[in-house]
Amino acid sequence: MAPASPSLSTPSTQVRRRRAALLQALPFLLPNFLGFLIFTFVPVLACFGLSLTDYRLSPIASLHDLTEQVRFVGLANFARLLGFGREAGRLAANDPEFWRYLGNTFFLMLGIPLSIIGSLLLALLLNQRLRGITLFRTVYFLPTVSSAVAICIVWKWIFHQQPNEVGLLNSVLMTLGLANPPDWLGSMAWAKPAFIIMVLWLSVGGYNCVLYLAGLQGVPQELYEAADLDGAGSWARLRHITWPLLSPTTFFVVTMSIISGLQGSFLFTAAFLMTAGGPAGATTSLMLYIYNYAIAWHQLGYAAAIAAVLFALVFGFTLMNWRYGQRLVHYQ
Amino acid sequence: MKPRRAIRPRLLRAAAYLTLTAVGATMLVPFAWMVSTSLKAPAYAVEFPPRWLPSEPMTVTINGRECRVATVEATFLSRQGESPSAQLRVAIFRYSPEGVHVQVLSPKDSAGKEMVVPESELQTVREVHLHWENYADAWHAQGVRVRDAFFGLVRQADGFMVFYTNSIFVTICITIGTVLTSSLAAFAFSRLRFPGRDAIFLGYLATLMVPAIVIMLPVYALLSNLRLTNTYAALIFPPMFSAYGTFLLRQFFMTIPRELEDAAVIDGASPFGVYRHIILPLSKPALATLTTFVFLHSWNDFLWPLMVVDRLALKTLPIGLAHFQDSYTTEYHLLMAASVIVMIPVLIVFLIGQRYFVRGIALSGMKG
Numbered sequence: 001m002a003p004a005s006p007s008l009s010t011p012s013t014q015v016r017r018r019r020a021a022l023l024q025a026l027p028f029l030l031p032n033f034l035g036f037l038i039f040t041f042v043p044v045l046a047c048f049g050l051s052l053t054d055y056r057l058s059p060i061a062s063l064h065d066l067t068e069q070v071r072f073v074g075l076a077n078f079a080r081l082l083g084f085g086r087e088a089g090r091l092a093a094n095d096p097e098f099w100r101y102l103g104n105t106f107f108l109m110l111g112i113p114l115s116i117i118g119s120l121l122l123a124l125l126l127n128q129r130l131r132g133i134t135l136f137r138t139v140y141f142l143p144t145v146s147s148a149v150a151i152c153i154v155w156k157w158i159f160h161q162q163p164n165e166v167g168l169l170n171s172v173l174m175t176l177g178l179a180n181p182p183d184w185l186g187s188m189a190w191a192k193p194a195f196i197i198m199v200l201w202l203s204v205g206g207y208n209c210v211l212y213l214a215g216l217q218g219v220p221q222e223l224y225e226a227a228d229l230d231g232a233g234s235w236a237r238l239r240h241i242t243w244p245l246l247s248p249t250t251f252f253v254v255t256m257s258i259i260s261g262l263q264g265s266f267l268f269t270a271a272f273l274m275t276a277g278g279p280a281g282a283t284t285s286l287m288l289y290i291y292n293y294a295i296a297w298h299q300l301g302y303a304a305a306i307a308a309v310l311f312a313l314v315f316g317f318t319l320m321n322w323r324y325g326q327r328l329v330h331y332q
Numbered sequence: 333m334k335p336r337r338a339i340r341p342r343l344l345r346a347a348a349y350l351t352l353t354a355v356g357a358t359m360l361v362p363f364a365w366m367v368s369t370s371l372k373a374p375a376y377a378v379e380f381p382p383r384w385l386p387s388e389p390m391t392v393t394i395n396g397r398e399c400r401v402a403t404v405e406a407t408f409l410s411r412q413g414e415s416p417s418a419q420l421r422v423a424i425f426r427y428s429p430e431g432v433h434v435q436v437l438s439p440k441d442s443a444g445k446e447m448v449v450p451e452s453e454l455q456t457v458r459e460v461h462l463h464w465e466n467y468a469d470a471w472h473a474q475g476v477r478v479r480d481a482f483f484g485l486v487r488q489a490d491g492f493m494v495f496y497t498n499s500i501f502v503t504i505c506i507t508i509g510t511v512l513t514s515s516l517a518a519f520a521f522s523r524l525r526f527p528g529r530d531a532i533f534l535g536y537l538a539t540l541m542v543p544a545i546v547i548m549l550p551v552y553a554l555l556s557n558l559r560l561t562n563t564y565a566a567l568i569f570p571p572m573f574s575a576y577g578t579f580l581l582r583q584f585f586m587t588i589p590r591e592l593e594d595a596a597v598i599d600g601a602s603p604f605g606v607y608r609h610i611i612l613p614l615s616k617p618a619l620a621t622l623t624t625f626v627f628l629h630s631w632n633d634f635l636w637p638l639m640v641v642d643r644l645a646l647k648t649l650p651i652g653l654a655h656f657q658d659s660y661t662t663e664y665h666l667l668m669a670a671s672v673i674v675m676i677p678v679l680i681v682f683l684i685g686q687r688y689f690v691r692g693i694a695l696s697g698m699k700g
Contacts, residue, residue, distance in 0.1 A: 018527050024603060025526035032517035033532065035573035039551055040539050046550035060557050122355065125348050138686060139356045142363070145682040145689075147632050149650040150671035153657055154366045157664055165378045168365055175381060205359060210693045263543045269634050273654055290545055295639055300553055307546045314543055 047311075050304035051077055057298040077305035097281070098289065098306065104192070105285045109261040111196035111203075116253055118204040120246075123212035124238075137213070140205020148266055152273040155198050159184035159274075185275050191282045195270055202266065208253045215249035216242070244330040251329045255321050262314050263287060286310050366675075370668035371462045377664045390459040392423050394435065399423040401437065402454040421457070422449070463665065470669040475659030476652065481645040492673055494645060495652030498567075499631060502648055505568045506630040511623055514577030515615075519607045521578070522585035523593075533582070536575040544635070552639050566640040567648065571630060577622055580692075584618035585611060621692030624685040631678055649674045 054077075055070045083094045093099050122140065126133055143151065160167030161183040166174065170181040184194040219242060227237050268287040271277045277284035277292075286306065294303035364384070369377055372386040390401040404420045420442070422434035431448040476491025482501075486494065520526070521533050539547075551570050552561075560566050592614070593606045601609070612619070634650045641647055647655060653674050660666050682689065 021524070021526040025520045025524045025529070028516040028520035028524065028603070028607070029526075029532075032513035032573060032578060035513065035569065036517075036536065036539075036575065036578075039570045039573045040547055040575060041535055043547045043550040043554075044539055044542050046553075047546045050550060050553070055553070057553060057556065122352075125352055128345070128348050130345065130348060130352075136352045136356055137690075138683070139359050141682075141686070141690075142359060142679070145628055145632075145678060146363075147650055147653070147671075147674050147678060148634055149653045149657075150366070150675045151362070153653070153667055153671050154362045157369065157668070158362060158365065166380050166382075168361075168382055171380055171382045201359070201362070205355070207693055210690055214693070259541070263545070265544070265635060272634075272638075273657065287545060290549075291635075291639075294549055294552065300549060304549050307543065307549055310543050311546050314541060318541060 047304050048308055050301055051308045053301045053304075054299075055301045057294075057300045073301070077302050078309075080302070081305050081309065100281060101284050101286055101289045104281075104283065105262065105264060107192050108195055108199070108264065108267055108283075108285060109258070111199045112257045112261050114196075115200050115203045116208055116250075116257060118200065119206075119208035119253070120212050120250075122205055122209050123216055124242075126209070126213055127216040137205075137210075140209060143202045144206035148269045149273060151198075151202065152270050155270075156185065156274045159194050161186065186279055188279055188282045191275060191279060195267060195283060198270065199266065208257065211249055211253055212246065215246045219245045247329045251321070251325055254325065255318060258317050258321070259314050262310065262317065366668045366671055369664050370466055370672050371464065372466075372665050373461065373463050374663065374665050385460055386462055387458040387460045390457045392437065394423055394425075397425075399425060399435075401457040402434070403457055404434075404449055404453055405455070408449070408453045422447075422454075424454070427451070466665045466669040467673065470656070470666045470673060473656065473660065473666065473670075476644065476656050478645045491644070491652060491656065492649075492670070495647055495649045498564075498646060498652075499649040502564065502567045503627060503630045505564075506572055507623055507626045509568070509572040510577045510626045511619060513572070514622070515581050515612065515619065516607070517578045518581035518585050519603075519611055521582045523606065523611070524603060536578055539575045540579060548636060548639060555640060561640045562643045562646055564646070567637055567646070571633065571636060577626065580622055581615070581618055584615055588614050617688065617691060620685070620688040624681070624689045625692055627681060627685075628678065628689075631681075 052072055052074060053070045054073045058065075058069045060066050060069055080094045081098055084091050085094055086092070126137060158168045159170075161170050161181070167184075169184070173181040182190040184190045223241050223245075224237060227241060232240070264285045264287050267283075267285050268291065271283045271285060271288050272291075275283045277288050287310075290303050290306045290310070293299045293306065368384050368386060373388055376383075376386070376388045391398045392401055393399070400423070402422055402424055404422055406419050409420065418439060420436050421438045422436050425433040425435060425446075427433075428448075431450045432454060434447060434449055434454075436442045436445045436447070471492050472490050476495075477488065478486075478491055478494040479488050480486070481489055481494040482497055486497075521529065548570075555561050555566050555570075588611060593601075593610045596606055596610055632650060633648075634654075637648045637651045638654075641651065644652075644655065653670055656670050657667060660670075
């Protein structure tokens with residue numbers, strides 16, 4: 001389809017040509033594009049719209065209902081969510097729970113750096129030319145493809161601690177001589193570390209490890225041979241060849257981990273099934289907070305405002321990463 | 333990695349294997365514990381110290397009475413002035429202040445003899461017993477029995493039967509729908525010229541970074557206002573149209589050289605002919621990757637079904653299993669059996685499709 005030379009095409013033939021091109025593309029585009037508009041694109045805009053209303057999920061059957069139920073409240077939701085006010089002479093957050101759950105979300109992300117380092121180490125080991133590597137890789141990847149609900153149920157059983165019933169983990173700890181192992185999921189102090197342990201188990205051999213392995217296989221072998229001639233040891237080779245050449249992978253892995261960590265869909269499942277967000281909100285993340293407002297308490301406007309803040313966080317992190325993280329990336 | 337001397341690489345290799353095995357074993361522990369607990373008798377599911385092999389005290393029936401089996405060490409008997417050749421295996425009759433009344437089972441020469449032994453000298457004998465019936469019990473569990481499922485075709489059925497049917501139906505619909513519509517759209521974006529193409533594709537790209545919950549809330553509001561929650565449509569259509577599939581396939585289609593289709597176009601092939609006979613056959617790896625991704629993702633999806641479905645008859649496996657957990661909170665043998673039931677098919681699909689899956693991560697990861 002060579003473009004016609006401009007001198008030949010009068011405006012009317014150009015319009016016709018454009019219309020013909022569109023008609024030709026529509027059967028391919030439309031099935032997906034319509035669905036995309038209805039179920040992805042418009043909802044994104046609608047969510048920001050909803051966050052400016054006090055809609056409470058009451059049924060809307062007519063235009064009258066619409067104006068009645070969906071009242072525009074401006075930035076009131078955000079003022080309640082993010083604002084501070086004076087209470088008994090002291091500065092207090094309007095929604096202290098939001099800040100607490102935001103803190104929980106960040107705390108639960110502490111496992112990410114550990115998990116990434118673990119993935120890199122595993123990938124380095126897997127990249128040795130050893131027999132049976134496929135088997136190891138498959139085993140490491142199993143938790144990632146398994147049903148999150150089943151995983152949460154078995155981990156709840158592993159962390160179990162009741163006066164006369166001891167779960168697997170604490171049985172092992174007691175056998176090792178720890179007299180009073182923690183009540184993992186039942187204590188404010190240990191519930192979050194328990195979740196982090198579970199996430200480490202889940203993610204260390206998962207996507208990041210596979211990405212690192214792919215990155216390692218792209219490192220030219222000649223570089224190592226040259227380093228060998230220069231008498232470089234294994235640490236020097238890791239520090240000066242492997243690590244810099246893997247930096248694009250690291251950049252990607254860090255970006256994706258932060259984005260998915262902020263959304264925390266696995267941690268949502270875990271909190272929902274294992275602790276109901278408790279004890280006393282210790283494992284409630286922003287996702288669970290949004291879910292509770294929207295589904296349990298039917299305050300869709302406010303839930304949309306929290307979701308918008310979550311989006312802003314994801315967006316902000318990604319932008320910052322692009323602006324500052326890129327400098328640390330070494331491209332071949 | 334050039335070998336320098338013979339010894340060092342061999343040592344390093346052994347260390348690498350050791351580490352890999354240790355990590356692999358840690359990965360498998362929760363799965364093994366799940367299977368182990370799922371085969372235990374309810375009374376022995378919780379034990380300290382925990383046992384990996386499902387076992388329970390052995391019993392024998394003597395004169396219609398069920399008696400536990402125990403052993404008595406030879407040293408105890410020799411202190412009694414007897415000279416047995418080995419330890420005795422005994423059946424426990426009853427406990428009394430003088431000790432435990434037992435009857436000897438073996439060795440043969442003293443079988444049938446009755447004696448009184450202090451409790452401290454008895455060692456309970458355990459035997460391995462795998463309770464496969466736990467799986468049947470979980471499958472037929474009363475707490476998740478379903479009425480009027482699958483478009484009213486099923487009057488009454490076992491919960492997991494219905495959850496399986498729902499999951500298979502919903503997952504297949506989502507997978508076919510996603511692969512079909514997004515491959516068509518990806519063809520339009522990568523091979524056709526039409527006004528607004530780049531702007532529309534930018535719109536697709538822009539939604540890739542948006543957290544899923546942002547999209548879910550308004551769709552949920554829309555569906556609940558149209559009274560479409562608790563329908564298969566609510567489970568199937570919204571997840572079908574994320575930008576991800578179109579993006580992945582478009583990136584792959586862009587790498588197929590145009591020269592391959594020029595000949596077909598000159599021969600008068602329509603765009604659909606090019607799509608059907610040139611692009612699709614050349615994109616098998618990308619299509620397989622997308623299929624595996626979408627299949628696994630929708631099979632394991634928890635949040636969306638949780639939001640739009642609360643009728644038991646419409647639940648998919650993940651939320652069905654969550655419901656099962658609510659009803660049988662402390663019955664670990666049943667919970668673990670149910671978890672294994674849910675886990676098996678996805679593991680099989682992964683083992684078959686893992687080549688495409690692993691390649692897909694590298695593909696979408698490094699190009700995104």
